[in-house]
Amino acid sequence: MNSDMDNFVGLSAVLTGFNQSIIAPDIDPVDIKSVYLPLFTQKIAKESGNPALTGQILQKYSTLSAQGLTPQQIGTAMLDPGNGAPFVLACRKLIFMWYAGAWPTIIPASGTSPASTVSDIISEDSYTSSLVWQVMQSHPMGDSNYRYGYWAKPPVPLSDYTGN
Amino acid sequence: MEITVTGSNPTLASLQHDFDVFSWQSFIALNWPANADGTPNTGITIGQSPNIPVVWQSYRESRTIFLPGGATPPPWGQDSPLPPVCKNIDASHLPPGTMRLTQVGKTPNVLDESAEPFKTGPLIDQNGQYARFSIMTNESMFNYIITNKLYSKDGQKAFNADADFPSSNTSTQQLGSIMIKTAWVKMGGKYDPAKFYTTYALVYNNPSEEAGIKPSCVLQQVGLVGFHIAHKTADEPQWVWSTFEHVDNVPTVGQKPTLSAYNFFNAQCKDCKVNEPPPRPWNPATPFTKPTQAERVIAITPEAQQLNAAYHQALAAAVPDSVWLNYELVSTQWPTNAKSKTDPTGAPAPSFLANTTLETYIQGHVKQTSSSCTACHNNATSTTGNPSDFTYLLQRAQ
Numbered sequence: 001m002n003s004d005m006d007n008f009v010g011l012s013a014v015l016t017g018f019n020q021s022i023i024a025p026d027i028d029p030v031d032i033k034s035v036y037l038p039l040f041t042q043k044i045a046k047e048s049g050n051p052a053l054t055g056q057i058l059q060k061y062s063t064l065s066a067q068g069l070t071p072q073q074i075g076t077a078m079l080d081p082g083n084g085a086p087f088v089l090a091c092r093k094l095i096f097m098w099y100a101g102a103w104p105t106i107i108p109a110s111g112t113s114p115a116s117t118v119s120d121i122i123s124e125d126s127y128t129s130s131l132v133w134q135v136m137q138s139h140p141m142g143d144s145n146y147r148y149g150y151w152a153k154p155p156v157p158l159s160d161y162t163g164n
Numbered sequence: 165m166e167i168t169v170t171g172s173n174p175t176l177a178s179l180q181h182d183f184d185v186f187s188w189q190s191f192i193a194l195n196w197p198a199n200a201d202g203t204p205n206t207g208i209t210i211g212q213s214p215n216i217p218v219v220w221q222s223y224r225e226s227r228t229i230f231l232p233g234g235a236t237p238p239p240w241g242q243d244s245p246l247p248p249v250c251k252n253i254d255a256s257h258l259p260p261g262t263m264r265l266t267q268v269g270k271t272p273n274v275l276d277e278s279a280e281p282f283k284t285g286p287l288i289d290q291n292g293q294y295a296r297f298s299i300m301t302n303e304s305m306f307n308y309i310i311t312n313k314l315y316s317k318d319g320q321k322a323f324n325a326d327a328d329f330p331s332s333n334t335s336t337q338q339l340g341s342i343m344i345k346t347a348w349v350k351m352g353g354k355y356d357p358a359k360f361y362t363t364y365a366l367v368y369n370n371p372s373e374e375a376g377i378k379p380s381c382v383l384q385q386v387g388l389v390g391f392h393i394a395h396k397t398a399d400e401p402q403w404v405w406s407t408f409e410h411v412d413n414v415p416t417v418g419q420k421p422t423l424s425a426y427n428f429f430n431a432q433c434k435d436c437k438v439n440e441p442p443p444r445p446w447n448p449a450t451p452f453t454k455p456t457q458a459e460r461v462i463a464i465t466p467e468a469q470q471l472n473a474a475y476h477q478a479l480a481a482a483v484p485d486s487v488w489l490n491y492e493l494v495s496t497q498w499p500t501n502a503k504s505k506t507d508p509t510g511a512p513a514p515s516f517l518a519n520t521t522l523e524t525y526i527q528g529h530v531k532q533t534s535s536s537c538t539a540c541h542n543n544a545t546s547t548t549g550n551p552s553d554f555t556y557l558l559q560r561a562q
Contacts, residue, residue: 027176027500029513128531134506143531145509147551148543160505 007058007065008037014061014071015078015091016098016131019163023098023131032129036097039122043103044093048086057090099135101126134161166334166397167404167498176500176513177467183496184468187406188475190393194220194344195361195488200260201241211479211486214361217260220344221363223300225263229309230560234316240303250366250381258383263298263365285441287524290427291353292452295521296367296386298346299557304330305341309558317561320546327546327553333398340396341403343555347390347521349427360387360410361487369448377447389413389427390521391491394537394554402510403554405497405537407519411490414520416460428458428520441525458520460494461527468493494519497537512538 002010009024012033016023024033045051060083064074078091096104102119109115121127128140137155139146167186171178195218196204202222228244229237238244246253287295301309308329313319332340348365351357368381390413393406414429415421417438421431430436436457464472472492479486497517499510518527518535528534541554552558 025501025511027174027179027513029176029500029511029515124529124531145507145539145542147508148545149549149551156505 002062002065004055004058005033005037007062008040009033010065011058011061011078011091012036012094012098014075015095017162017164018098018131018134022134022161022163030125030129032125035123035126039103040090040094040097044090048090050086053086053090057087097122097126099131101128101130137161166332166399179498179500180496180513181467181471183404183498184471184493186404187393187408187493187496188471190395190406191391191408191491191493192475192479192488194218194342194393198222209482211483211488214487217363218361220300220302220342221263223302223342223344224306226299226301226557226560229301229306229315230557230562231315232562234318234562237310237315239310240306246366247368247381249368249379253366253381253383258366259364262383263363263386284525286446286448286453287347287428287458287521288442288453288456289349289355290425290430290455291350291355292455293350293353294448294450294453295389296348296350296365296448297522298344298348300344300346301557302339302342302344304339305343308341314546314558315561317547320548320550320558320561323546324548324550326551327555327558329396329553329555331396331398331401335398340398342396343392343394343557345390345392345394345522346388347519348386349389351385351387354425355387355427357385357387359412359487359490360389361491362387374446376445378449380449388491390519392519392522392537394541396554400499400502400510402499402502402508402512402538402542405517407494407496407517407522407537408491409494409519409521411492414458414460416463419463428456428524430455430457433457439525439527456524458524460520462514462516462518462529464492464494468495499538509538509542512536 009020012023013020041054044054061074061078064077069077079088081088093104096102096119100119102121104117104119107116107118128143130140133140135158137158167182169179169182192210193204196210197208197213197216198219198221199205202219204219224240231237289295309315312323314323314327329341330338332338349355350367351360351362362385365384365386366381367384367386369377369379371377371379389410391408394403396403410427412423412425413427415426421429438457438459439461440457442453442456476489479488495514495517497512497514500513501507501511504510516529516534516536520527523535526533526535532539538554541556544552544554544556546552546558547561
């Protein structure tokens with residue numbers, strides 16, 4: 001049986017479209033997954049009112065994964081409305097967290113304003129680890145590991161960024 | 165010459181240990197007593213005969229490579245002429261291994277000329293004197309610079325490519341490129357030479373460093389307080405960055421000072437601002453400057469401390485009162501994903517690394533601001549703007 005972390009990383013890879021080796025490499029000096037899993041668990045429990053929901057999500061992923069389904073099939077199954085709105089919303093928030101390095105909070109519509117979403121950056125590391133920079137084949141504003149003059153050359157293929 | 169990975173399923177922690185072992189092995193090899201030609205004297209062991217130069221002291225000082233007018237440097241092994249300002253000193257009577265310490269900041273030329281956004285500055289010791297620094301290259305690195313004429317701006321222009329220094333490779337028995345950066349304090353006053361690795365240095369004040377500095381040159385005994393090793397290896401094209409310090413340098417932020425005296429910290433000073441450079445103007449000729457109150461921002465890990473204890477035990481077994489017992493590894497920075505196509509820094513671990521004598525004022529955990537050997541040196545270019553393979557030295561070409 002996989003651990004919660006194994007399932008969390010596997011699910012995250014499926015839902016983000018990134019390879020596990022990119023978002024959670026075996027040798028991982030940043031280790032953002034260890035920030036995200038407890039934060040996800042705590043936020044989802046509080047927002048959904050169901051402390052068991054994260055466990056249910058990870059268990060479903062584990063079951064689907066054991067069936068030998070493709071990532072596309074697993075992703076489709078995880079986001080199926082039949083799982084219930086809180087379940088699907090949690091999966092969507094997981095995607096947002098990885099891509100934005102931030103946690104989204106949905107503010108319901110009121111009599112005077114429509115519903116909106118605000119997000120809070122989780123940490124410096126989450127900001128620089130955001131997958132949005134990778135799919136842009138670029139770097140975070142204010143933090144670049146590229147060498148002087150990189151802008152004059154085309155970026156490496158997207159597949160090198162996603163690992164897929 | 166390369167890192168030996170122990171275990172079949174390495175982890176971040178186990179690999180850090182392996183790289184730290186490599187650092188200690190490198191430290192011992194480089195500080196081994198040397199023969200006259202700079203090769204290790206295998207007839208004695210480290211810590212014996214403390215008055216003879218060690219291996220790295222035969223390396224070439226950057227000042228003797230990047231000469232005025234882009235002149236061709238003297239070949240390896242040949243003494244370089246003394247700086248003009250030191251003419252009054254009889255070169256024939258200099259002690260073996262005498263160094264020429266010219267810098268009062270780690271990379272003053274690079275930082276000054278490229279306006280790096282680092283708050284850097286001189287380090288003032290407890291005697292109120294400026295610490296001194298030196299950067300040296302080994303023969304492999306020196307030869308690459310000479311062969312490709314990278315010692316001059318014209319040569320770099322003709323080269324017009326990214327630098328790619330030779331790597332150490334165990335399978336070919338090739339010793340690759342090594343850079344050594346050292347930090348020193350003048351002996352005397354509050355510093356007991358018996359506690360330091362000491363040498364004699366021509367300490368001269370360089371007028372090109374800061375406005376208002378008058379040239380002068382004095383032969384002085386200096387003690388080692390900081391020691392960087394940068395080593396390019398076959399599997400680590402981002403280089404391996406090891407840093408050592410004197411054990412008495414500083415306490416760690418948030419921890420109660422345990423020593424009665426530190427090299428760069430005064431427990432009695434209640435109004436001293438920690439890790440703040442002295443106010444300008446900076447002039448190493450100033451008779452007394454208020455000492456720097458330095459503290460270590462990122463603690464040495466328990467694992468590194470354990471390794472330090474093991475190596476101290478081994479050094480003491482070789483020579484019970486070895487001066488090298490006074491030096492400790494801070495950490496080693498290495499690439500966890502050296503072959504990454506998207507990150508030329510290779511995702512270094514640890515993410516940040518600083519020596520309190522060489523990066524005193526840029527310690528911390530803020531990207532692009534706090535000291536990270538790889539992240540900073542990844543930005544290095546030659547005078548043509550071509551990446552210079554993790555060394556800023558090529559920018560010193562004239």
